[in-house]
Amino acid sequence: MSSAASHLPTLLKVLSDPVRLRILGLLELEELSVGELSRALGMAQSRVSNHLRVLREQGLLAERHAGTSTFLRLALRADTGNGRADFATRLWSTLREGLAALPEHDSDRMRLAEVIGARVEQSRDFFDRVAGEWDKLGTAFQSGQARQRAVANLLPHGLVLADLGCGTGYLARALVGLAGRLICVDRSQRMLDEARRGLAKLPRGTVVEFRAGELDALPIDDDEVDGALAGMVLHHLADLDAALAEMFRIVRPGGTAVVLELAPHKEAWMHAELADRHLGLESSDVAEAFRRAGFEGVGLEAVDDRYCPVRPATDGEPVEPVALPLYLVRGRVPSGRAD
Ligand SMILES: C[S@@+](CC[C@H](N)C(=O)[O-])C[C@H]1O[C@@H](n2cnc3c(N)ncnc32)[C@H](O)[C@@H]1O
Structure with a gap:
């Protein structure tokens, strides 16, 4: 049996959960921290973390660490139809077409927009706060x-x-x-x-x-x-x-x-x-x-x-x-x- 086929039952089980599909759908649109993802799903972080562990085990998530924050995004690229995509990618390409039919689809996207808006606002507030000090804080170039x-x-x-x-x-x-x-x-x-x-x-x-x-x-x-x-x-x-x-x-x-x-x-x-x-x-x-x-x-x-x-x-x-x-x-x- 090929390795793709040997993973098939686990992969199908992982992707049969609607919450996990919603997570993958959001992480395909935007790189998010666990906190941001939880807010976009309207769900407790502990529950989201359990799903993330399962998705991680299947290699479906890419992670980026910045200080104490971890940012996640979907590790699968959209299938370009050139026949070279692996099995999980082809499976995801089919499943993502059905995402819009999930009852939480629209509210997930609305909350995602709010999460992104809050991120922009947080950044703007930060620079508003430090603007007067910025030339001492953040423009230290060595040679110019x-x-x-x-x-x-x-x-x-x-x-x-x-x-x-x-x-x-x-x-x-x-x-x-x-x-x-x-x-x-x-x-x-x-x-x-x-x-x-x-x-x-x-x-x-x-x-x-x-x-x-x-x-x-x-x-x-x-x-x-x-x-x-x-x-x-x-x-x-x-x-x-x-x-x-x-x-x-x-x-x-x-x-x-x-x-x-x-x-x-x-x-x-x-x-x-x-x-x-x-x-x-x-x-x-x-x-x-x-x-x-x-x-x-x-x-x-x-x-x-x-x-x-x-x-x-x-x-x-x-x-x-x-x-x-x-x-x-x-x-x-x-x-x-x-x-
Ligand atoms: C006051 S300094 C100004 C130097 C520089 N441009 C600055 O802004 O600091 C004037 C310079 O012009 C030069 N100088 C004066 N008359 C000149 C002339 N007819 N032809 C070439 N150089 C001249 C002097 O040797 C001197 O170095």
Whole structure:
């Protein structure tokens, strides 16, 4: 006698019980804990557990453990009719067609819907309760690369970006992981060395190049980049137009240039201590320079941030903290630029 045939009387006996059929019917629809299954059946958990033991012995249930909870589902897959299903699967396929005729069928499904609804409500209540604490409880990612890679996948693949006047790489650090290739440019080799050191500590995912050069004669080919960023550097320049013309040249048609700048301020010490040529720049002057260079869609964006350089202490005088307003200007190279 084949093993399927030897199990046949037991299997038929197990499946002849209407409660067990109802259990299998529910577990075919949804993975449930024993408690949830008992509520869906409208039955005491002890009684349900006895039936589960019998079904388990026949290998009809799949179990998943999560902490102290056990979740159950039907171990049989629907018979696809390809002739490869085992005997129990074929038997179940026939029996399940008769489930709707059981008197408890509709109420089982109604209670199942309530059980699933309660599960959703429980989860919503949990997150409502912890929302205020969630950033301390549940957003502890080690490197942040997962988020960066997730966002990068939304961007055009292999984006080439440039950080112009990159300094020690404050902005470049936010681009590593997002860009396919990142070109960092600065006139100071020591700044480039610092940027290289800082960026080397970050998770990879971006090819980073360091090029020494000037903003008005960028070491970057025509149309080489999809986007260029110049942060906190225009206030060092004598000639905005020359730098913007270079940004326009290196960004491919349809690409974007962004400038992060300081609004005009009165911190005269920054001239001597931080080599600032201008004490901030009017955003309208920067926007005009974008337009003169040929950028379209020029836009100004206020940012909810401040630049807080450390003012050197002067003899005996307390050092007042500095917090200077910033803004962004962006523009797009027209798609139909004639080169
Ligand atoms: C204030 S730092 C800003 C660095 C970085 N972008 C940031 O936001 O932290 C200015 C940097 O621009 C560089 N720089 C100034 N004028 C430049 C020019 N004409 N061409 C290239 N780099 C320049 C300086 O060497 C310095 O590293």
